[in-house]
Amino acid sequence: MRPPAVHQALRLGTRGSKLARWQADWTAAELRELGHTVEIVEITTTGDANQSHDLGAIGSVGLFTKEIQRALLDKVVDLAVHSLKDLPTTPVEGLTLAAIPERAEVNDALVSREGAPLLALPPDSIIGTGSLRRRSQLLRLRPDFKLADIRGNVDTRLRKLDEGEFDAIILAAAGLMRLGLAQRITQLIPPEQMLPAPAQGALGLECRAGDQRVLDALAPLNHAETDAAATAERAMLARVEGGCLAAIGAYATVVDGQLTLNSTILSGDGSQQLSATATGAMEQAQQVGEQAGDALLAQGAAKLVQERR
Numbered sequence: 182m183r184p185p186a187v188h189q190a191l192r193l194g195t196r197g198s199k200l201a202r203w204q205a206d207w208t209a210a211e212l213r214e215l216g217h218t219v220e221i222v223e224i225t226t227t228g229d230a231n232q233s234h235d236l237g238a239i240g241s242v243g244l245f246t247k248e249i250q251r252a253l254l255d256k257v258v259d260l261a262v263h264s265l266k267d268l269p270t271t272p273v274e275g276l277t278l279a280a281i282p283e284r285a286e287v288n289d290a291l292v293s294r295e296g297a298p299l300l301a302l303p304p305d306s307i308i309g310t311g312s313l314r315r316r317s318q319l320l321r322l323r324p325d326f327k328l329a330d331i332r333g334n335v336d337t338r339l340r341k342l343d344e345g346e347f348d349a350i351i352l353a354a355a356g357l358m359r360l361g362l363a364q365r366i367t368q369l370i371p372p373e374q375m376l377p378a379p380a381q382g383a384l385g386l387e388c389r390a391g392d393q394r395v396l397d398a399l400a401p402l403n404h405a406e407t408d409a410a411a412t413a414e415r416a417m418l419a420r421v422e423g424g425c426l427a428a429i430g431a432y433a434t435v436v437d438g439q440l441t442l443n444s445t446i447l448s449g450d451g452s453q454q455l456s457a458t459a460t461g462a463m464e465q466a467q468q469v470g471e472q473a474g475d476a477l478l479a480q481g482a483a484k485l486v487q488e489r490r
Protein backbone atom coordinates (compact mmCIF):
# COMPACT_ATOMS: atom_id res chain seq x y z
CA MET A 182 0.00 0.00 0.00
CA ARG A 183 1.32 3.44 -0.93
CA PRO A 184 1.14 6.30 1.52
CA PRO A 185 -0.81 9.29 0.18
CA ALA A 186 1.14 11.56 -2.18
CA VAL A 187 2.93 14.46 -0.54
CA HIS A 188 1.86 17.52 -2.49
CA GLN A 189 4.60 19.86 -1.44
CA ALA A 190 7.66 18.87 -3.48
CA LEU A 191 10.75 17.61 -1.70
CA ARG A 192 13.58 19.78 -3.04
CA LEU A 193 16.67 17.62 -3.45
CA GLY A 194 20.06 19.33 -3.60
CA THR A 195 22.92 17.79 -5.56
CA ARG A 196 26.19 18.63 -7.25
CA GLY A 197 26.02 18.83 -11.01
CA SER A 198 28.57 16.17 -11.95
CA LYS A 199 27.29 13.18 -13.93
CA LEU A 200 27.87 10.88 -10.97
CA ALA A 201 26.15 13.23 -8.53
CA ARG A 202 23.22 13.58 -10.94
CA TRP A 203 22.94 9.79 -11.21
CA GLN A 204 22.85 9.52 -7.43
CA ALA A 205 20.26 12.31 -7.18
CA ASP A 206 18.11 10.75 -9.92
CA TRP A 207 18.29 7.36 -8.19
CA THR A 208 17.21 8.87 -4.86
CA ALA A 209 14.43 10.91 -6.52
CA ALA A 210 13.13 7.77 -8.24
CA GLU A 211 13.04 5.88 -4.92
CA LEU A 212 11.14 8.73 -3.27
CA ARG A 213 8.70 9.04 -6.19
CA GLU A 214 8.08 5.31 -5.95
CA LEU A 215 6.97 5.99 -2.38
CA GLY A 216 4.51 8.62 -3.63
CA HIS A 217 6.54 11.79 -3.06
CA THR A 218 6.96 14.68 -5.44
CA VAL A 219 10.64 15.51 -5.90
CA GLU A 220 12.34 18.49 -7.49
CA ILE A 221 16.10 18.32 -8.17
CA VAL A 222 18.17 21.45 -7.51
CA GLU A 223 21.76 21.61 -8.80
CA ILE A 224 24.31 23.35 -6.61
CA THR A 225 27.88 24.26 -7.60
CA THR A 226 30.48 23.44 -4.95
CA THR A 227 33.99 24.76 -4.42
CA GLY A 228 35.29 21.31 -5.34
CA ASP A 229 33.50 21.43 -8.70
CA ALA A 230 34.70 24.96 -9.42
CA ASN A 231 38.35 24.04 -8.73
CA GLN A 232 38.86 20.91 -10.80
CA SER A 233 42.25 21.97 -12.10
CA HIS A 234 43.74 22.99 -8.76
CA ASP A 235 45.61 20.85 -6.31
CA LEU A 236 42.98 20.00 -3.72
CA GLY A 237 45.71 19.64 -1.10
CA ALA A 238 46.54 23.32 -1.49
CA ILE A 239 43.02 24.67 -0.92
CA GLY A 240 42.25 22.05 1.73
CA SER A 241 39.72 19.47 0.73
CA VAL A 242 37.61 18.77 3.83
CA GLY A 243 33.98 19.34 2.89
CA LEU A 244 34.83 20.83 -0.49
CA PHE A 245 32.11 18.88 -2.26
CA THR A 246 29.50 19.18 0.48
CA LYS A 247 29.69 22.59 2.27
CA GLU A 248 27.61 24.61 -0.19
CA ILE A 249 24.92 21.93 -0.32
CA GLN A 250 24.76 21.89 3.47
CA ARG A 251 24.50 25.68 3.40
CA ALA A 252 21.53 25.39 0.99
CA LEU A 253 19.89 22.93 3.40
CA LEU A 254 20.35 25.31 6.34
CA ASP A 255 19.07 28.23 4.24
CA LYS A 256 16.00 26.13 3.29
CA VAL A 257 16.82 26.38 -0.40
CA VAL A 258 16.57 22.57 -0.49
CA ASP A 259 14.99 19.99 1.85
CA LEU A 260 17.39 17.09 1.42
CA ALA A 261 20.86 16.53 0.07
CA VAL A 262 22.38 13.49 -1.60
CA HIS A 263 26.09 13.08 -0.92
CA SER A 264 28.67 10.46 -1.72
CA LEU A 265 29.04 9.51 1.92
CA LYS A 266 32.81 9.18 1.63
CA ASP A 267 33.01 12.90 0.73
CA LEU A 268 30.95 13.98 3.75
CA PRO A 269 33.11 15.15 6.68
CA THR A 270 32.56 13.26 9.93
CA THR A 271 32.27 16.47 11.99
CA PRO A 272 28.54 17.01 12.66
CA VAL A 273 26.97 20.21 11.31
CA GLU A 274 24.65 21.93 13.78
CA GLY A 275 21.07 21.80 12.50
CA LEU A 276 21.63 18.95 10.03
CA THR A 277 21.33 15.20 10.34
CA LEU A 278 22.17 12.13 8.29
CA ALA A 279 18.66 10.79 7.79
CA ALA A 280 19.30 7.64 5.74
CA ILE A 281 22.08 5.55 4.22
CA PRO A 282 20.74 3.41 1.34
CA GLU A 283 22.16 0.00 0.44
CA ARG A 284 25.78 0.27 -0.61
CA ALA A 285 26.87 -0.43 -4.16
CA GLU A 286 30.25 -2.08 -4.90
CA VAL A 287 32.62 -0.96 -2.15
CA ASN A 288 36.02 -1.77 -3.67
CA ASP A 289 38.41 0.27 -5.73
CA ALA A 290 38.71 -0.61 -9.39
CA LEU A 291 41.84 -0.83 -11.49
CA VAL A 292 41.48 0.32 -15.08
CA SER A 293 44.64 -0.58 -16.95
CA ARG A 294 45.41 0.35 -20.55
CA GLU A 295 46.72 -3.10 -21.53
CA GLY A 296 44.39 -5.13 -19.34
CA ALA A 297 46.90 -6.35 -16.74
CA PRO A 298 45.71 -6.74 -13.14
CA LEU A 299 47.48 -4.80 -10.40
CA LEU A 300 50.17 -7.30 -9.42
CA ALA A 301 50.90 -8.23 -13.07
CA LEU A 302 51.55 -4.66 -14.27
CA PRO A 303 55.06 -4.22 -15.72
CA PRO A 304 57.80 -2.78 -13.46
CA ASP A 305 57.75 1.01 -13.02
CA SER A 306 54.23 1.36 -14.39
CA ILE A 307 52.74 4.84 -14.10
CA ILE A 308 49.57 4.81 -12.01
CA GLY A 309 47.22 7.77 -11.93
CA THR A 310 45.54 8.57 -8.61
CA GLY A 311 45.15 11.70 -6.51
CA SER A 312 44.23 9.84 -3.36
CA LEU A 313 46.80 9.42 -0.57
CA ARG A 314 45.00 6.31 0.60
CA ARG A 315 45.39 4.69 -2.82
CA ARG A 316 48.97 5.93 -3.28
CA SER A 317 50.19 4.62 0.07
CA GLN A 318 48.59 1.22 -0.36
CA LEU A 319 49.90 0.94 -3.94
CA LEU A 320 53.45 1.78 -2.85
CA ARG A 321 53.25 -0.85 -0.15
CA LEU A 322 52.23 -3.49 -2.71
CA ARG A 323 54.46 -2.30 -5.52
CA PRO A 324 57.25 0.08 -4.45
CA ASP A 325 58.34 0.26 -8.11
CA PHE A 326 55.16 2.03 -9.26
CA LYS A 327 55.46 5.65 -10.40
CA LEU A 328 52.51 7.55 -8.97
CA ALA A 329 51.09 10.48 -10.87
CA ASP A 330 48.37 12.88 -9.79
CA ILE A 331 45.12 12.81 -11.71
CA ARG A 332 42.18 15.19 -11.43
CA GLY A 333 38.81 15.70 -12.98
CA ASN A 334 35.63 13.69 -13.25
CA VAL A 335 35.45 10.02 -14.18
CA ASP A 336 35.21 10.68 -17.95
CA THR A 337 38.23 12.99 -17.88
CA ARG A 338 40.28 10.42 -15.98
CA LEU A 339 39.44 7.62 -18.42
CA ARG A 340 40.30 9.89 -21.35
CA LYS A 341 43.71 10.69 -19.83
CA LEU A 342 44.33 6.95 -19.44
CA ASP A 343 43.27 6.25 -23.03
CA GLU A 344 45.57 9.03 -24.28
CA GLY A 345 48.50 7.21 -22.70
CA GLU A 346 49.25 9.53 -19.80
CA PHE A 347 49.14 6.55 -17.41
CA ASP A 348 49.47 2.77 -17.60
CA ALA A 349 46.58 2.37 -15.18
CA ILE A 350 44.29 4.43 -12.98
CA ILE A 351 42.32 3.61 -9.86
CA LEU A 352 38.74 4.74 -9.26
CA ALA A 353 35.94 3.74 -6.93
CA ALA A 354 34.16 0.88 -8.68
CA ALA A 355 30.79 2.28 -7.54
CA GLY A 356 31.26 5.44 -9.60
CA LEU A 357 32.16 3.52 -12.77
CA MET A 358 29.24 1.13 -12.32
CA ARG A 359 26.73 3.92 -11.71
CA LEU A 360 27.87 5.68 -14.87
CA GLY A 361 27.44 2.51 -16.95
CA LEU A 362 31.21 2.08 -17.29
CA ALA A 363 31.57 -1.30 -15.55
CA GLN A 364 33.06 -2.77 -18.75
CA ARG A 365 36.09 -0.49 -18.27
CA ILE A 366 37.02 -2.22 -15.00
CA THR A 367 40.10 -4.44 -15.40
CA GLN A 368 40.04 -5.68 -11.82
CA LEU A 369 38.12 -5.10 -8.62
CA ILE A 370 40.99 -4.71 -6.19
CA PRO A 371 40.42 -7.06 -3.25
CA PRO A 372 40.27 -5.35 0.17
CA GLU A 373 43.29 -7.42 1.27
CA GLN A 374 45.32 -5.43 -1.28
CA MET A 375 43.55 -2.09 -0.91
CA LEU A 376 41.08 -1.11 1.79
CA PRO A 377 38.48 1.31 0.43
CA ALA A 378 37.80 4.76 1.87
CA PRO A 379 35.42 4.88 4.83
CA ALA A 380 31.85 4.76 3.42
CA GLN A 381 33.03 4.33 -0.18
CA GLY A 382 30.17 3.26 -2.44
CA ALA A 383 27.49 4.48 -0.03
CA LEU A 384 25.19 7.49 -0.30
CA GLY A 385 24.34 9.80 2.58
CA LEU A 386 20.91 11.44 2.59
CA GLU A 387 20.99 14.53 4.76
CA CYS A 388 18.24 16.87 5.93
CA ARG A 389 17.53 19.48 8.59
CA ALA A 390 17.43 18.01 12.10
CA GLY A 391 13.83 17.85 13.28
CA ASP A 392 12.32 18.25 9.81
CA GLN A 393 9.88 15.40 10.47
CA ARG A 394 8.28 15.45 7.02
CA VAL A 395 11.64 14.80 5.34
CA LEU A 396 12.91 12.43 8.04
CA ASP A 397 9.77 10.31 7.55
CA ALA A 398 10.14 10.41 3.78
CA LEU A 399 13.80 9.27 3.93
CA ALA A 400 13.48 6.61 6.66
CA PRO A 401 12.36 3.81 4.29
CA LEU A 402 15.50 4.37 2.17
CA ASN A 403 17.80 3.45 5.05
CA HIS A 404 19.54 0.07 4.80
CA ALA A 405 20.37 -1.18 8.29
CA GLU A 406 23.50 -3.19 7.38
CA THR A 407 24.97 -0.41 5.24
CA ASP A 408 24.11 2.13 7.92
CA ALA A 409 25.95 0.04 10.54
CA ALA A 410 28.99 -0.55 8.31
CA ALA A 411 29.32 3.09 7.24
CA THR A 412 28.74 4.31 10.79
CA ALA A 413 31.57 2.10 12.09
CA GLU A 414 33.92 3.14 9.27
CA ARG A 415 33.21 6.83 9.83
CA ALA A 416 33.48 6.52 13.62
CA MET A 417 36.99 5.07 13.17
CA LEU A 418 37.89 7.97 10.84
CA ALA A 419 36.56 10.56 13.30
CA ARG A 420 38.48 8.94 16.16
CA VAL A 421 41.85 9.20 14.43
CA GLU A 422 40.86 12.67 13.11
CA GLY A 423 42.01 11.70 9.66
CA GLY A 424 39.76 13.90 7.59
CA CYS A 425 39.78 12.93 3.94
CA LEU A 426 43.44 13.76 3.35
CA ALA A 427 45.06 11.04 5.43
CA ALA A 428 45.88 7.59 4.10
CA ILE A 429 43.09 5.80 5.93
CA GLY A 430 41.17 2.75 4.72
CA ALA A 431 38.21 1.01 6.32
CA TYR A 432 35.80 -1.71 5.41
CA ALA A 433 33.08 -3.15 7.62
CA THR A 434 30.81 -6.08 6.82
CA VAL A 435 27.75 -7.42 8.62
CA VAL A 436 27.09 -11.15 8.84
CA ASP A 437 24.10 -12.37 10.89
CA GLY A 438 23.92 -9.04 12.73
CA GLN A 439 27.61 -9.18 13.64
CA LEU A 440 29.75 -6.27 12.45
CA THR A 441 33.43 -6.72 11.58
CA LEU A 442 35.52 -3.64 10.81
CA ASN A 443 38.95 -3.77 9.21
CA SER A 444 40.86 -0.51 9.25
CA THR A 445 44.28 0.77 8.33
CA ILE A 446 46.38 3.91 8.34
CA LEU A 447 49.60 4.31 6.39
CA SER A 448 52.48 6.72 6.08
CA GLY A 449 52.45 8.62 2.78
CA ASP A 450 55.22 6.49 1.27
CA GLY A 451 53.58 3.25 2.41
CA SER A 452 56.63 2.30 4.46
CA GLN A 453 54.61 2.21 7.69
CA GLN A 454 51.21 0.60 8.07
CA LEU A 455 49.03 0.16 11.14
CA SER A 456 45.98 -2.11 11.08
CA ALA A 457 43.15 -2.82 13.49
CA THR A 458 40.11 -5.07 13.45
CA ALA A 459 37.11 -4.66 15.74
CA THR A 460 33.84 -6.58 16.00
CA GLY A 461 30.52 -6.20 17.75
CA ALA A 462 26.77 -6.24 17.30
CA MET A 463 25.63 -4.05 14.38
CA GLU A 464 23.65 -1.91 16.87
CA GLN A 465 27.03 -1.02 18.41
CA ALA A 466 28.48 0.30 15.15
CA GLN A 467 29.67 3.60 16.61
CA GLN A 468 31.51 1.83 19.46
CA VAL A 469 33.04 -0.74 17.10
CA GLY A 470 34.43 2.10 14.99
CA GLU A 471 35.77 3.95 18.02
CA GLN A 472 37.38 0.75 19.28
CA ALA A 473 39.25 0.30 15.98
CA GLY A 474 40.24 3.98 16.06
CA ASP A 475 41.55 3.63 19.61
CA ALA A 476 43.54 0.53 18.63
CA LEU A 477 45.15 2.50 15.78
CA LEU A 478 45.89 5.44 18.09
CA ALA A 479 47.48 3.05 20.59
CA GLN A 480 49.81 1.92 17.79
CA GLY A 481 50.82 5.51 17.03
CA ALA A 482 48.26 6.56 14.39
CA ALA A 483 48.37 10.20 15.51
CA LYS A 484 51.93 10.51 14.24
CA LEU A 485 50.93 9.27 10.78
CA VAL A 486 47.98 11.68 10.59
CA GLN A 487 50.19 14.53 11.80
CA GLU A 488 52.67 13.81 9.03
CA ARG A 489 50.02 14.87 6.51
CA ARG A 490 49.27 18.27 8.04
Ligand SMILES: NCc1[nH]cc(CCC(=O)O)c1CC(=O)O
Nearest residue numbers: 264267352353355356381382383
Ligand atom coordinates in the same frame (compact mmCIF):
# COMPACT_ATOMS: atom_id res chain seq x y z
N1 LIG B 1 36.23 11.64 -4.08
C1 LIG B 1 35.50 11.58 -5.30
C2 LIG B 1 34.47 10.51 -5.29
N2 LIG B 1 33.46 10.52 -4.39
C3 LIG B 1 32.69 9.39 -4.61
C4 LIG B 1 33.23 8.70 -5.67
C5 LIG B 1 32.73 7.43 -6.23
C6 LIG B 1 31.49 6.83 -5.62
C7 LIG B 1 31.64 6.39 -4.20
O1 LIG B 1 32.72 5.98 -3.75
O2 LIG B 1 30.63 6.40 -3.50
C8 LIG B 1 34.36 9.41 -6.13
C9 LIG B 1 35.23 9.05 -7.26
C10 LIG B 1 36.30 8.08 -6.94
O3 LIG B 1 36.78 7.99 -5.81
O4 LIG B 1 36.74 7.36 -7.86
